[in-house]
Amino acid sequence: MHFQYCPHCGKKAERKQIGDEGLIPYCTQCEVPLWDMFTTSIIAAVVNECGEIALLRQNYVSQTNHVCVAGIMKLGESAEETVIREVGEELGLKVKSVEFVKSYPYEKKEMLMLGFRAVAEKADFVLSGEVDAAEWVKLEDAPGLLREGSIAWQLVRAVKVIFDDHTLCSQFLRDYVDLPYMKGIRPEDIEDVSEQYVTLFAEERNSDRVKRVHVGGGSAPFFLVSLIEHKTAPDYNVCMQVFRYMVYIWETYEKEAESIQKGMAKREDFLYPPILPIIYYEGAKSWNVPRDFRSRIREGSIFEKYLPNFEYYLVPLRDYSNEMLMEKKDEISLVMMINKLQTAEDIVNFRQLPGKEIEEILKDSPEHLVNIIANVLRAFLLKMNVPVPETERLTDKVREKKMGELFENMEKMDIQAERRNTALEEQRADEANVRANEAEKQAAEERNRAEKEKKRADIAEENSIKLLVELCQDLGASMDAAMQSLRDKKDMTMEEAQKKVEIYWKEPTDIPEKKNSPNG
Structure with missing residues (x-):
């Protein structure tokens, strides 16, 4: 909503320069800027x-x-x-x-x-x-x-559906988290417990999934906080964000223990579960953000003895070549290879991969994993403005488990040019919309003017008819003569002329007879 009048006092707004925002509607009486509302x-x-x-x-x-x-x-x-x-x-x-x-x-x-x-x-x-x-x-x-x-x-x-799938999640943990505990992780060892932290997610809108991972078949699971929301740029506050997650999870764990037995958290043998925070980074730039919590605290090195001290685990996709990903021979690595695609050169490199080895990975893949891979590819292609028919053709290759043929018949894409062309087309479309709106506005104004002119002409014509009927009556003509006059001069039918005469013919006024005076 764009303000032309002040909603507080009704005064017409004036344009005023407001900082870097430019000219903004402003009420000089209330002395307040009238920002657009939505x-x-x-x-x-x-x-x-x-x-x-x-x-x-x-x-x-x-x-x-x-x-x-x-x-x-x-x-x-x-x-x-x-x-x-x-x-x-x-x-x-x-x-x-x-x-x-x-x-x-x-x-x-x-x-x-x-x-x-x-x-x-x-x-x-x-x-x-x-x-x-x-x-x-x-x-x-x-x-x-x-x-x-x-x-x-x-x-x-x-x-995003990638890390919601426990098969892909277990493959990711086994392949790309270098900890002995992760090497034997199976899909059935992973439990999604994100719903327990709805309150946390309401506060931290960039949160992702919280997984409870059962390690080594033991009775005590440890929690995995995974910030795998496909970050594309370095985030210097991610360490503080992770810290809030960790504290919240431990508090929840403590409350669960206390609900089972009052005072359990105060016992010497009570231990909190370990939490492994992971950042999955897909950006093209280097991740130069310090990974330790202390680096976000002023004079952290001086006060390090009194501060929490932890690091998050970083998986930077840009550091893995296609060949390194292929060595893993599983579905998550195919997903990561697609996520690596950023430029036409990336597509050329992908086409050089051994097609038979790619198809061997998909050979025994369940349908739902193949569909996830196809969905990730579709999102990339549409983002790069590949036409929908071509996008569907390529994703069908994945569903047919012919991923080795993925780009073989596809012309080399200049992705930056595609983006520029799309931006230019959008600009032209916006300009066309503006012109269309102006044309519609002008047409509406013309219609309004035409309607007003017609209304004035109709009123003038009606007044002319009335005057003609009154003139006939004043000259002593009969009603029939008045109707004939309307037919001749106004090109009316007999029925139309009769209606007008009935409307405008004045009934004679009864004049009382004069009585003879007494002296008459």
Whole structure:
């Protein structure tokens, strides 16, 4: 909403230079800048434990496409609370965890939409009156049911499923975390306990997954905090963020122990579980951020004896060559090779890999893992503005387990040129929209002027008819003569002329007869 008048006093706003913001509407009476206002809403990709997403049909929104859960934030609600409420209202599902993904400006509706990933158990839907239908759809199939380019479509493409899969997660821990405890990790040793930390996630919107990993078959598990949200730039505050996670997890563990036996945490033999924080980094630049907590504290080296001292484990994808990844011979390494693709040169390097060895990895891969790999590839290709038909052709190669043929018939892509072309096309589209809006505005003004002119002409014509009928009557003509005059001069039918005469013919006024005076 752009202000032209002050909402407080009603005075017309003036333009005033406000710092670096430029010329802003300003009320000189209230002495306040009138910033543009917008509505804040949420949109949620609701996923279940089967790798499916809940898509809705709301005919008042779209007659042809599915949509995601969405709704306006209420006063006093956090965005996460809105997600939980809207999913419950629209689908009748109970949300286990909420994770912030990305924000999306929606200028057409003057709205900012906050995108979330919400996890709920698969169950039958209880639909609200504003939802016509809903269904669970495989995550990889969802983009095809949404309007391409829509916010729901963008959100679904952004939802990460890689480390939610325990097979891929166990492969990652075995292959890329150099600790003896990790070498024998199996998918069944991993338990996702993220739902226990919904409160933490509500505060830390960049959080990802919390895993409980059972080590060596022992009874005491240790926790793994994994910040594997595909970071693409160095984050100097990640150490403090990890520290907050760790404290929260230990506090939760302590409360669980106290609920079992009062005073357990104060016993000498009570120990907290170890936590292994991991950062999975996909950025092109070097990760030059210090990994120790002490580096974020002023005079940390002096006070190091009195400060927490830990480091997070960094897995920088840029440090692994395709050949190093291929040596692992598992699905997570294929996913990481796709995530390494950034430029046309990366694609050329990928094409040089031994196709038979790649296909050998996929030979016995279960369908759901193949679909995850295909989904990761699709997200990359669409991000690089590869046409949708070509994207579908390439992802079908993955599903057919012919990944060795992936780019063999694909022309060399100039990704930067594609991005520039897309930006230019978007600029041209925006300019065309502006011109179209101006043309529509001018057309509306012309219509208004034409309607006003017609209204004035109609009034003038009606006055002319009235005057003609009154003139005939004043000259002593009959009603029939007045009707004939209207037909001759106004080109009316007999019925039209009769109606007008009946409307404007003055009834004679009764004049009382004069009585003879007494002297008459």
